[in-house]
Amino acid sequence: MRLTIQPFTVHKRFPLTISRGTTAKNTNLWIKIESEGIEGWGEASPFSVVKESKINSVQLQQELTRIIPELEKFNPLQRQEIETVLLENNIKSSLRAAIDTALYDWLGKKVNLPLWKLWGLKGDRLFSISVTIGISSPDKAVERVRNWLNFMEVKLLKIKLGSPEGIEADKAMILAIRQETPHLPLTVDANGGWTLKEAILMSDWLEKQNVKYIEQPLNVGYEENLPRLYERSPLPIFVDESCFNSEDIIKLSPSIHGINIKLMKAGGITEVMRMISIAKACKLQIMYGCYSDSSLANTAMTHLATYANYLDLDSHLNLIDDPFQGVTLKDGKLMLSDLPGLGVNCNQ
Known part of the structure; x- marks a missing residue:
């Protein structure tokens, strides 16, 4: 080859x-x-x-x-x-x-054959995704929410927290978004931006804001604090940066409720499949995430969407010059095609 x-x-x-x-x-x-x-x-x-x-x-x-x-x-x-x-x-x-x-x-x-058919999966349906709001001022966060609402039918908002200005800034951002969209459920991703004390305080506060779960509340290297947070938090705890591959799931599973699987972290579709199997055996919830990925990588993960509880595969929707065309958006959901393989074409 x-x-x-x-x-x-x-x-x-x-x-x-x-x-x-x-x-x-x-x-x-x-x-x-x-x-x-x-x-x-x-x-x-x-x-x-x-x-x-x-x-x-x-x-x-x-x-x-x-x-x-x-x-x-x-x-x-x-x-x-x-x-x-x-x-x-x-x-x-x-x-x-x-x-x-x-x-x-x-x-x-x-x-x-498209990969979802090759694997015998239910790829012929629509898959709901969340869209991401980055850390910003309350006014800028509301503006970003409105931009997403004008772009597509939003089902779930993922809010990035862990502001360098502290948890009061995080709270102000959430309250502004909640006032703008009281009807939409939220998820929260701190990207390791909180201490254990802050994570416990925020989990109690966020439960009252229609938040479904908290992702990566503690920084990488502080996983020994997860059991304490797991005991105290009224919200499910997901890990992202702390969980690269299937080996990490076994170590973390007693102290978490779910994992964020990313193609780039896992090292391939083969390892993603291993992670899915182990996570399900450990009775963990599964979400798929992305980095600054184009439609190429996000389409690959969408072929396995039927296994996920949550999809955070929105990075390609925020690109002004994505060179690829693969998974498409319909009614705020992702839709695969019947094209063979990934079903991805190049726009260039």
Whole structure:
């Protein structure tokens, strides 16, 4: 097989601020695997889970280029052997995700079936998603809510908290949004922006604001405090940055209610499937999330949407120059097609 890498830059319609900073654009990698005249596609999005740890696309491209000759010895059906090589070479999870996705896209095109049909899933229905409001002033948060409401039929709002200005600023933002949309349920993602004391206080307060769950209340490295929060919080606790792969689920499962699975963290669709199985065995709720991903990566995750309790796959909707067209939006929900593989085309 032949593997090629093409960087592309996407710009956000509205910059997104979380507890670790603000992003307005991202340069991702488009990975293409060609064999037998069939081309499979995947996407690698650079990301970070703590401040100052993000690897950029140039570094990712250099890392993958180093082992392309070794990978090109394989055929796209040898996914297990390819995965072993990637792990043995300590290749970053987002690159593994792109390659694994491309291999599945290739397979679907090879047998002329969309992945959801290939896997025997219910992909022929609509999947509700949440849309994200970043950390901002109350007025700016309300403005962003209105922009989303003008763009689509919103079913669920995901609010980023953990403001550097403290929990009073978080509360002010929630109250402004709640006044604007008293009818819409909310979820909250602190991105590790609270201490244990703040998380306990906020969980009590947020329960009264029609919030469904709290995501990643504590920072990475403070997982030993999760049992205490689990005992005290009246709201379900989900983890994101603390849970990369299936091994993490086992360690965290006694002290959480759910996990956020992201393709870039997991390292591929194959690992996402493992995580789904283990999470369900542990009786955890499942949500899917994204970084600055285009329609390419978000379409890949949507093929597995039937397994999720919540979908937070809205990053491509906030891009002004998404080069891909895949999953579409209908009535505020995501809809897959019958096209083979991922069902993704390039607009360029």
